[in-house]
Amino acid sequence: MCVEVKQGGGTCMLELDGRTLTFEKFRECCLEPNVPAVIRCAVPECETGSKEGFVSCLERMTSRLAPMSLIDAYGEGHHVPTVEFMTGTTSDSDQFECMECRMRPLGEVMECWRRKDGVLYLKDWHMQLECESQGRATERTSVEKKAVIDGYHCIVHGDGLYQVPEYLGHDWMDDFCRCLGGGDANYCHFGDTESDYRFAYIGPPSSWTPLHFDVFGTYSWSLNVCGEKLWFFPSPEGNQRLLETSLYGLMLPVDIRTTTGAELCAVLQRPGDLVFVPSGYLHQVHNVSGPRFLLPPKNILRPDDLANPKKAKVLDNDDTGSVSLVISINHNWCNEWCVERMVKAFCRDANRLQRLLTEEDRVLLFGEDCTAWHKHVENLLIGGTNWNFACIRSFLKHRLACLSIQNDGKGAEVGLRRLLKKCLAEVDAVELRITHTCGS
Structure with a gap:
């Protein structure tokens, strides 16, 4: 109905x-x-x-x-x-x-x-994360382990408290956060604390x-x-x-x-x-x-x-x-139907920051040190908006890596890979314009 x-x-x-x-x-x-x-x-x-x-x-x-x-x-x-x-x-x-x-x-x-x-x-x-951490500390993780082994859709949250219904679809955000919680050093999490x-x-x-x-x-x-x-x-x-x-x-x-x-x-x-x-x-x-x-x-x-x-x-x-x-x-x-809106929201945040920065600021603070300027921009973004270029790029690359593992040659996954690469290209273009223009 x-x-x-x-x-x-x-x-x-x-x-x-x-x-x-x-x-x-x-x-x-x-x-x-x-x-x-x-x-x-x-x-x-x-x-x-x-x-x-x-x-x-x-x-x-x-x-x-x-x-x-x-x-x-x-x-x-x-x-x-x-x-x-x-x-x-x-x-x-x-x-x-x-x-x-x-x-x-x-x-x-x-x-x-x-x-x-x-x-x-x-x-x-x-609360869910704290329940799970507490459960791991007391070895009460049988429900969560079984759920992860059985497949992504069967993850049980909050140390056995609930499972999300399948009709809501994939959750790329939770998948990414769990990857970071497992200690994967190849990715940067959103925010400045636990993701x-x-x-x-x-x-x-x-x-x-x-x-x-x-x-x-x-x-x-x-x-x-x-x-x-x-x-x-x-x-x-x-x-x-x-x-x-x-x-x-x-x-x-x-x-x-x-x-x-x-x-x-x-x-x-x-x-x-x-x-x-x-x-x-x-x-x-x-x-x-x-x-x-x-x-x-x-x-x-x-x-x-x-x-x-x-x-x-x-x-x-x-x-x-x-x-x-x-x-x-x-x-x-989030999932494939809102990932473009996510990238658009990030680019809007980054462009807003660019309008507040001037070439005089860059030269006065860092001279021609492009690396230091890039780090400064990243710190401003994460401090003001809880994400930066490293965060959004990590998120998109993680999803691409998941597709590579699941690769079965289906047309839908080919289209999804193309979508994610397009999103990465948009992020790269904005980053190049904002942070990599030293001496130009």
């Missing part, structure tokens, strides 16, 4: 049924045209024994990501990324909301939720994510484990207009609802629903409602309590010992 979600007389996004969805249908409806969608019933509530879709269920995922389970698994001193929403007042009595991003211990996060003196959002947490683009989001109602588009021109998907989210998308025409008028993200409004004349589509995401966000597509997400979870007892997070979370639950069972939460997991991912 494929239903068009219409708002304001036009089609804003698609509604698909995860119980019957195939990769061919998803590719035709979403990947190739770059159209957003909500996939209903992407995950069953309870175990079904079926090998289709997510090899998991909402019940098990909710249990693993509940506050008591997180404290049990990681301890109260484990640091996680958070955003705190704070409301202030200007001199003319207008209210405003600001956001503070910082790492906090899990125990502090739980205490903030208990006190309810602000809105604290645990977001952009590389991973899988996340967990855990926050109370009223926490939200401002208007943005995803990193590197990738796709993203977001699965609601529990609770409800409200998503806002502009129309396709409005999306392009907002990107252009904001200089592709430099001057985006925080809240799309304040944008004059914006055509919006609002979609409610329920537990088990998966939202697909296309490459370069703006979106804004609000946590609306969620079930209540018990919090660890106040000031009683002793080691013996952590070893027995059921015992800890009964120590503090009133309303101050629980919190309403919305929990979701998210992947940024």
Whole structure:
């Protein structure tokens, strides 16, 4: 089933049924045209024994990501990324909301939720990677090893937490990151830290994510484990207009609802629903409602309590010992249908940097030392945009290497190889113009 979600007389996004969805249908409806969608019933509530879709269920995922389970698994001193929403007042009595991003211990996060003196959002947490690292450290890797041996599509994420449904297709980003995680020194990862683009989001109602588009021109998907989210998308025409008028993200409004004349589509995401966000597509997400979870007892997070979370639950069972939460997991991912958009996004970042650099800067800083100038440009790019020429070239060459290993002479792979080489040529041309013009 494929239903068009219409708002304001036009089609804003698609509604698909995860119980019957195939990769061919998803590719035709979403990947190739770059159209957003909500996939209903992407995950069953309870175990079904079926090998289709997510090899998991909402019940098990909710249990693993509940506050008591997180404290049990990681301890109260484990640091996680958070955003705190704070409301202030200007001199003319207008209210405003600001956001503070910082790492906090899990125990502090739980205490903030208990006190309810602000809105604290645990977001952009590389939970899956940390689960897998913890599993390897304790030799609990049988699920992951079997999955990798059985084939790429069977990778199980988060130390047995879930498997991505096959109808979403290949994930070149995760494949590349796993290669880097294996210690391959021939490639440069994205960003300046560990390369991973899988996340967990855990926050109370009223926490939200401002208007943005995803990193590197990738796709993203977001699965609601529990609770409800409200998503806002502009129309396709409005999306392009907002990107252009904001200089592709430099001057985006925080809240799309304040944008004059914006055509919006609002979609409610329920537990088990998966939202697909296309490459370069703006979106804004609000946590609306969620079930209540018990919090660890106040000031009683002793080691013996952590070893027995059921015992800890009964120590503090009133309303101050629980919190309403919305929990979701998210992947940024890419494949052959968005790789050209990724390269275009990178070239736009590189060209923007070029406009800020002058020949006088180069001569003053480095004279005729082209190598030092090239390194300087690469450092500026990675520091400002989280990727540079070495990153994007590594990503494209890694994919070409994968094709060489899988080479079976099929026409589709020949065309894909041609596409990747074209992308590499575009990157090379921009790099030559920006960094290799010393003395010209």
